[in-house]
Amino acid sequence: MTLLEVENLTVSRKGGKALDAVSLQISAGECIGLIGPNGAGKTTLMRAALGLIPSAGHSTLAALSPAARAARVAWLPQSREIAWPVSVAHLVGLGAAARGRGDDHPAVGAAVARMGLGPLAHRRATDLSGGEQARVLIARALAQEAPLLLVDEPIAGLDPAQQIRTMRVLRALADEGRGVMVSLHDLGLAARHCTRLVVMRGGRIVADGRPDAILQPALLAEVFDITACTLATEEGTIFQPLATVAP
Amino acid sequence: MSHGRIMLALSAVVALLFAGSLVTGVADVSPWESLRALVIDDGTPLPLVMREIRLPRAILGVLVGASLGLSGAAMQGLLRNPLAEPGLIGVSGMGALGAVLSIQTGLVGAFALALPTAALAGACLGAVLVFFLAGRGSGTLPLILAGVALSSLAGALTSLALNLSPNPFAASEIVFWMMGSLADRSFEHVAMAAPLMLLGCAALLTTGRSLEALTLGEDAAASMGVDLRRLRLVLVGGVAAAVGAATAVAGAVGFVGLVVPHLLRGAVGGRPARLLPASALGGAALVLAADIAVRLILPGRDLKLGVLMALIGAPVFLHLIWRMRGEP
Numbered sequence: 072m073t074l075l076e077v078e079n080l081t082v083s084r085k086g087g088k089a090l091d092a093v094s095l096q097i098s099a100g101e102c103i104g105l106i107g108p109n110g111a112g113k114t115t116l117m118r119a120a121l122g123l124i125p126s127a128g129h130s131t132l133a134a135l136s137p138a139a140r141a142a143r144v145a146w147l148p149q150s151r152e153i154a155w156p157v158s159v160a161h162l163v164g165l166g167a168a169a170r171g172r173g174d175d176h177p178a179v180g181a182a183v184a185r186m187g188l189g190p191l192a193h194r195r196a197t198d199l200s201g202g203e204q205a206r207v208l209i210a211r212a213l214a215q216e217a218p219l220l221l222v223d224e225p226i227a228g229l230d231p232a233q234q235i236r237t238m239r240v241l242r243a244l245a246d247e248g249r250g251v252m253v254s255l256h257d258l259g260l261a262a263r264h265c266t267r268l269v270v271m272r273g274g275r276i277v278a279d280g281r282p283d284a285i286l287q288p289a290l291l292a293e294v295f296d297i298t299a300c301t302l303a304t305e306e307g308t309i310f311q312p313l314a315t316v317a318p
Numbered sequence: 319m320s321h322g323r324i325m326l327a328l329s330a331v332v333a334l335l336f337a338g339s340l341v342t343g344v345a346d347v348s349p350w351e352s353l354r355a356l357v358i359d360d361g362t363p364l365p366l367v368m369r370e371i372r373l374p375r376a377i378l379g380v381l382v383g384a385s386l387g388l389s390g391a392a393m394q395g396l397l398r399n400p401l402a403e404p405g406l407i408g409v410s411g412m413g414a415l416g417a418v419l420s421i422q423t424g425l426v427g428a429f430a431l432a433l434p435t436a437a438l439a440g441a442c443l444g445a446v447l448v449f450f451l452a453g454r455g456s457g458t459l460p461l462i463l464a465g466v467a468l469s470s471l472a473g474a475l476t477s478l479a480l481n482l483s484p485n486p487f488a489a490s491e492i493v494f495w496m497m498g499s500l501a502d503r504s505f506e507h508v509a510m511a512a513p514l515m516l517l518g519c520a521a522l523l524t525t526g527r528s529l530e531a532l533t534l535g536e537d538a539a540a541s542m543g544v545d546l547r548r549l550r551l552v553l554v555g556g557v558a559a560a561v562g563a564a565t566a567v568a569g570a571v572g573f574v575g576l577v578v579p580h581l582l583r584g585a586v587g588g589r590p591a592r593l594l595p596a597s598a599l600g601g602a603a604l605v606l607a608a609d610i611a612v613r614l615i616l617p618g619r620d621l622k623l624g625v626l627m628a629l630i631g632a633p634v635f636l637h638l639i640w641r642m643r644g645e646p
Contacts (some may be wrong), residue, residue, distance in 0.1 A: 123540055128636035138543040154533045156400035156588040165531055169542035195588070211534070215542070 072099045074219040074250040075144070077120050079128035082112075082274075088124065089115045091274040097219065102245035104265035105254040108295060111271040113254040114149065114241070115163055117221045120168050141169040145215040149223040153196050158205050159183070160192040166214030182213035185240065200306055202233045209237065213244075220244060221289035222253040226260065258299070259310035262286055270294055283308065292316045321592055324585050328599035335606035337378040340368065342610045344617060354556065356630070374505045375379015376421050377512070379606040382500070384566045385515045385560035388594055390575025392522045395529035395590040396553050397458055400583070404561045404575040407461065407554055408468030409444040413565035415472040415479075416440020417494050422479040433511055433568040441562025444468055448554065450521045458536075461550065498569035498624025500609050511563040518560025519598060525553050526591030530642060573631025580638050604630075 075097040078168045082090035090112050097103060105113045119126040121144065122133030122183060132144055145166065153162065163182050164174035172178070175253040186206045191199065196207055197285055205225065220240065224235040227287060234257065242264045252269075255261055261268060271276040272294050278285050286308075291297050296316050302309040342358065346368055355364040356373065389404035396402070404410065420426045420436030451464035476496075483489040514645035528549045531539040540546055564571070578600040579593055586592035605623070608630065612621040 118537070121541055123537060137540065137545050141541065141543035144541070146538065148535065148537040148541075150535055150537070152398075152533075152535035152538070154535070155583070155590060157533060161587065161589060162533070165534065165542065168527065168530060197588075208534070210479060 073097070073131075074099055075120060075131055075252075075279065077116075077128065077130040080116070080119050080130055080281045081123060081127040082115050082119050086125060088118055088274050091223060092128065093274070093276055095120075095269065095276065095279075097250045099218065099248050099250050100245055100266075101250050101252075102242045103250075103252040104261035104264045104268045106251055106256070106258060106261055106268055106273065107271035107277075112274040113141060113271055113273070114223055116293040117146070117252065119253065121221065134303060141215065141217070143217055144175070144219040145169075145212040145217040146223060147208060147220070147222045147225060149227065151208055152203070153204060153208075156195040156197040158192070159194055159196050160186055162196045162207055163188070163210045166211040167216075169215050176213045176214075178216045182210040187236075189219065199272075203228050205229055205233070205237070209240065211288070219250045220252070222251065224254055224256070226255055226257065242266075253278050258295075258312070259308075262310050263307040286310060320580065321586065324596060325599065328429050328596060328603065331603045332599050334487060335603055336376050336380060337612065338610050339379055339606050340372050343367070343372055344613075355356050370504065371502070373434025374508045375500050375504050375609070376606070377508050378500050378503050378567055380602045381508075381512055381515045381608045382564040383569065383574060383602035383605030384600070385519060385564040386571060386574035386599050386600040386605070387578040388519050388522050388598040389557040389561050390527070390601070391579040391593045391597035392525060392553050392557060393575070393592070394579050395525070395532060395593070396550070398532060398535075399452065400580060401576070403572075404557050405469065405572065407444075407448050407465035407557060408472060409441050409448065409558045409562050410565045410570060411469040411472035411476075413437045413441035413448070413562050414496060414570050415476050416443075417495055417566070417569070418476050418479045421488055421492050421495065422483055424484075426490075431506055431510060436493070437566035438510075438514075438562060440472075441558065441565060444472070445555070445558035445562065448558075449551075458550070461554065494622065495569050496624075497622035498571040499612075500568055500618075501603075501620065502625075503567060507567045511567040514559045514563035518556045518558070518563065521552050521556030522560065523548060523594055523598075525556070526594055529590035529594075569624060571605070571627055573627050573635070574604055577631050577638075578604055581634070 073096050077089045078094045080090055081088060081092050093116055100303050105202060107113055118124045120130045120132055131139055137255060158236060164179045167176040167179050186209055188206060188210055191203060209225060226237050238260050241251050241253055265282060268282050268285040269276055278290055291299050297312045298316060299310060299312045341352045347364060352368060359365045386404060393402040393404055393406060395402055403461045416439050417433050417437035420433050425436060426432045448464045448468055452461040480489055480492055528544045531542045531544045536546060579597045580595045582600050583593060586596050608626050609623055612623055612626050615621055
């Protein structure tokens with residue numbers, strides 16, 4: 072089942088195009104890693120697809136009313152803003168509230184448990200560490216119970232264990248039949264946990280496919296300007312950038 | 319304490335202070351006699367005093383306080399900043415300018431409610447201008463900048479009016495009006511301002527759910543079903559109506575919208591939606607208490623409400639900042 076379809080999505084900025092005629096489909100069961108260097112247009116693609124910024128072209132989500140969209144997709148922006156000292160339980164409940172449900176909806180408890188937030192449920196979200204806050208915000212998105220999840224750099228600034236846990240949760244959601252698109256810079260985690268990688272550069276999609284087919288030396292040098300060492304293990308492919316191609 | 323109990327306690331405080339405001343005045347009668355005179359007309363002057371002087375004053379205390387407290391909570395929720403206050407959008411400054419101009423030009427003598435009418439016209443003009451300046455975009459920054467520019471302009475023009483005032487009497491009248499007061503207000507003032515204040519407050523109370531989502535930032539809120547443009551329209555329109563009308567009848571009363579949400583935020587668990595009604599009650603309580611205090615502290619000297627509020631508000635605010643020092 073197709074959860075998102077964008078066609079020729081274009082976002083114009085002064086002096087050029089932040090997004091240049093991008094077309095993409097996301098189906099249920101996919102965990103898509105959106106990768107590319109800084110400024111490639113990853114965030115712009117997700118925000119334009121959601122209809123949060125003006126764009127030309129077509130997106131199946133952009134035309135929806137805000138309320139209808141909230142039922143179809145949960146969006147987790149990179150900025151981890153928590154403006155007021157509300158409790159963790161209430162903050163996660165905001166996800167359910169987006170669907171017109173109360174704090175006591177089963178989805179809230181399930182999201183709290185899934186992200187291991189039980190012991191923190193009654194703490195003030197603003198008092199938590201950055202990593203804990205990141206988990207709380209993911210739980211908020213889960214509590215929205217939307218079939219599609221767009222997540223912008225959820226593992227930036229997390230310790231290695233939290234990074235792995237977060238990626239496992241996202242992959243598990245896809246395995247359960249939801250669609251996930253996650254932007255990230257860690258190509259190794261992207262290779263191990265995503266079912267499909269979409270590579271962007273300069274506002275365009277330059278490659279799209281299975282991780283092992285995508286992360287080849289030619290593409291890494293061309294798009295990311297790196298050479299890398301890859302190692303096949305029982306846990307999956309270990310991927311380590313080694314050097315920049317250009318000096 | 320549960321939210322219900324907090325609301326109940328605040329309501330009780332407002333009710334007590336409302337009664338307290340009714341029984342406070344220069345006439346030397348017992349509280350019981352005063353309250354009795356509200357209901358029973360025994361032919362003495364007391365019922366007239368109660369019904370025509372103290373009752374409208376107490377009602378305006380509730381409405382002005384609720385408008386300012388609620389507007390403050392709503393502005394802080396919209397801007398996600400505990401330093402936001404209702405005066406930020408420039409509507410109260412423009413209202414004050416309208417009032418000052420009516421005194422300066424002598425229009426104030428033309429008809430009974432000339433001054434509040436002029437203030438209201440100024441506030442309306444301010445609301446229209448701030449919407450026009452902020453444009454149709456969805457960002458809050460243009461809104462803040464438009465409000466700051468408008469406030470500065472209103473302040474400059476108010477100073478100009480003072481500067482060019484035709485006689486010292488007009489100048490002192492302007493200065494005293496700007497200090498803010500609920501003294502000598504009639505039911506005509508209530509009839510004029512109450513509908514707008516109630517309408518504004520009703521609009522603001524509908525924004526709770528959107529403000530909750532906005533806790534996570536504008537992008538997240540928009541993805542969670544909040545129509546940001548509509549929210550901004552309803553919220554700024556509500557603040558303009560409530561604060562514009564409050565300024566028209568009470569003059570410039572500061573600090574209520576800033577301090578009350580601050581004091582109550584902890585009690586409502588930080589939740590913006592719950593802060594709205596709590597701040598309305600808290601604002602009503604604070605303005606009623608201050609309006610009682612101005613009559614008790616210096617009876618006969620006409621201590622101004624706005625002055626006392628600043629005297630209370632600034633130290634409370636300093637205390638809050640002092641307590642926040644250690645926090646990141």
